[in-house]
Amino acid sequence: xxxxREHDLHKRRKGKNLSLxxxxxxxxxxxxxxxxxxxxxxxxxxxxxxxxxxx
Amino acid sequence: MPRSESKRLSMSGVSLNxxxxxxxxxxxxxxxxxxxxxxxxxxxxIAGVLAAPGSVHPFIAFVSIxxxxxxxxxxxxxxxxxxxxxxxxxxRTKSRPVPTGKISANAAxxxxxxxxxxxxxxxxxxxxxxxxxxLAFTIFFYVIIYTIWLKRSTPQNIxxxxxxxxFPPIIxxxxxxxxVGFESILMxxxxxxxxxxxxxxxxxxxxxxxxxxxxxxxTVTNGRRSTxxxxxxxxxxxxxxxxxxxxxxxxxxxxxxxxxILNMQLVFAAFKLWSxxxxxxxxxxxxxxRKFFKFSLLYLFLHFGAIIxxxxxxxxxMTV
Numbered sequence: 056x057x058x059x060r061e062h063d064l065h066k067r068r069k070g071k072n073l074s075l076x077x078x079x080x081x082x083x084x085x086x087x088x089x090x091x092x093x094x095x096x097x098x099x100x101x102x103x104x105x106x107x108x109x110x
Numbered sequence: 111m112p113r114s115e116s117k118r119l120s121m122s123g124v125s126l127n128x129x130x131x132x133x134x135x136x137x138x139x140x141x142x143x144x145x146x147x148x149x150x151x152x153x154x155x156i157a158g159v160l161a162a163p164g165s166v167h168p169f170i171a172f173v174s175i176x177x178x179x180x181x182x183x184x185x186x187x188x189x190x191x192x193x194x195x196x197x198x199x200x201x202r203t204k205s206r207p208v209p210t211g212k213i214s215a216n217a218a219x220x221x222x223x224x225x226x227x228x229x230x231x232x233x234x235x236x237x238x239x240x241x242x243x244x245l246a247f248t249i250f251f252y253v254i255i256y257t258i259w260l261k262r263s264t265p266q267n268i269x270x271x272x273x274x275x276x277f278p279p280i281i282x283x284x285x286x287x288x289x290v291g292f293e294s295i296l297m298x299x300x301x302x303x304x305x306x307x308x309x310x311x312x313x314x315x316x317x318x319x320x321x322x323x324x325x326x327x328x329t330v331t332n333g334r335r336s337t338x339x340x341x342x343x344x345x346x347x348x349x350x351x352x353x354x355x356x357x358x359x360x361x362x363x364x365x366x367x368x369x370x371i372l373n374m375q376l377v378f379a380a381f382k383l384w385s386x387x388x389x390x391x392x393x394x395x396x397x398x399x400r401k402f403f404k405f406s407l408l409y410l411f412l413h414f415g416a417i418i419x420x421x422x423x424x425x426x427x428m429t430v
Contacts, residue, residue: 067135074136085173089236092169 134217138207142190142218143183143225150410151182151278154301157414158282158294160421161360166237166286173236174285178278181229181245185252185274187222191215192257196323202316222253233285241284248277262324265331272305273298279414293360299351300413307344307380308406310337314383315396315403334391338384341402345380349373352413360417368416372409379405 155178159171166174190197190208198209207213213221226249234242256271264270276298283294313320313329314337320327328337352373356366379402386398 064133067133071136085176085232088169089173092167096167 132211134207134212138212139221141207142187142213142221144186147186147275148179148183150275152179153411154297154414155179155278155282157417157421158279158297159286160418161293161297162283162286162291164286170236171285174233174241175282177229177233177236178245178281180225181233181249182278184222184225184229185249187218187225188249188253189257191219191222192253194218196325199323200316200319202319237285238288240288241281244277244281244284248274248281251277262326265326265328267326268309269306272302275305276301293358296351296355296358296360297417300348300355301410303344303348303351304406304410307341307348308403310341311383311399311403311406313337314391314399334388342380342384345376349377360420362420362423364423365416365420368412372412375405376409
């Protein structure tokens with residue numbers, strides 16, 4: 056029996072892969088956003104210098 | 111396409127459908143995270159963040175809430191790994207991904223461990239390590255103390271284990287302040303005391319589930335009369351805690367009105383549960399028990415909703 060490329064199985068796998076892709080894109084966006092916020096708030100520089108602004 | 115895969119694809123459509131029918135979908139992995147419990151975690155953690163004194167960048171607050179929710183979900187997956195045997199016996203849980211065979215118990219365990227690690231590390235990086243430590247402790251408490259130890263050994267399982275579900279507002283508070291404040295402990299107490307009567311009312315109408323699974327819920331070990339007594343006593347305690355919050359900085363006129371109305375309803379509903387006999391319960395198919403269970407969900411939602419409204423009102427006042 057021939058097995059078309061758009062079998063239900065492929066659709067389900069495509070859906071799963073797409074969802075996982077979106078989760079990964081979301082994770083990258085969170086990492087990027089966090090980096091931007093930490094750098095602009097100066098916490099990153101503090102962490103690198105090993106001191107806090109209050110010291 | 112790998113050779114083994116193409117060999118499988120050459121099989122008949124019927125057997126292929128059968129072969130892949132049980133392949134887990136994305137939604138099955140999502141179901142492992144117990145989304146309904148996660149929604150409670152998100153809501154109460156948001157209340158903790160908003161009610162805390164001080165401020166945090168909105169993006170950091172958002173990311174923190176996401177990873178607190180993920181940590182809660184990870185502990186749900188670990189719970190489904192350990193409870194796979196009893197989940198398959200109870201009608202309420204037998205359609206979960208592990209009992210249905212969509213996801214193996216080991217895969218659920220690995221999924222839960224990886225997500226726990228990611229959520230704790232990411233919360234630490236996003237906010238602070240006190241919040242991350244509290245999240246790690248919450249996962250430990252839910253999985254080790256409640257699921258593995260208490261759930262199958264004592265009728266007080268839900269009383270002590272309920273603490274795990276009560277941590278999110280404390281974690282949310284710690285995200286903003288970097289410490290654990292008295293008000294966050296009050297929010298913890300509200301969920302902690304709310305949990306037992308909520309689950310005991312569920313046990314009253316899921317009659318045979320816990321019996322079959324041999325989970326020592328209060329209904330199984332002490333009987334239904336004793337469970338009704340416990341629900342009534344805990345509801346009075348809960349009303350006391352909820353009204354105590356009315357005298358803290360979390361409160362204001364909106365909270366006070368909401369708490370007064372809801373707690374009068376709660377005590378009245380608990381009294382009706384306490385005063386009714388088992389024959390009444392059988393006659394109306396546990397109607398009041400089901401109503402009490404649903405009301406308790408609304409009760410918690412509205413209390414934390416009022417705390418959020420009060421916190422937002424305070425923010426508006428401070429900025430005017």
